Amino acid sequence: MTYINNYQSRPTKKRLWLLGLACAFLTSFASAQEPADFAKLPEELQETLAPFANNWDRLGPQRQLMLIDKARTAGPEERKHFKAQAEHWNNMKPVERRKVRKAQQRFDQLPLHKREKLRHHWKNMSPEERRKLTEKMRQQPQLSPAKQREIREKVKKMTAEERREFLDEIKRQRQSSAKQ
DSSP, X not given: OHHHHXXXXXXXXXXXXXXXXXXXXXXXXXXXXXXOOGGGSOHHHHHHTGGGGGGGGGSOHHHHHHHHHHHHHOOHHHHHHHHHHHHHHHHSOHHHHHHHHHHHHHHHXXXXXXXXXXXXXXXXXXXXXXXXXXXXXXXXXXXXXXXXXXXXXXXXXXXHHHHHHHHHHHHHHHHHHHHO
């Protein structure tokens, strides 16, 4: 009889534990979906998040909570930096913002090991190297949307071997322009 009770209590404990875990997850998920009222935030957070005040209601609840969490956990210097970055973002032209978003999407699509490698490389660069690289990236010629579509269509029609050759040629051109 004791064996049966012990046997029955283990799955029950597991079920209760899983049920509690599910409740905690669902509660945190539900709370993450509720938008935060900017006016009800503590003064310190309002000051840090001030650049977002005008657009606060347009931000999604998850984005709001991420910004609140980032501002709450930041130290005084990090808050200043955070605020400066937010102000810089607000002062950007819509075209520049789209470029940044596209770059972020490309970065997010990279495999984890490549993202980590890029982060590591960026962190180990000196501020001067970062500035030069940023400037170099800004000087890259931008193709018009029509030209981009044309190239995409051309590449879609290529065989795998032709695509490899095409990409190799682009790499060679970039390397030769980088050396100049």
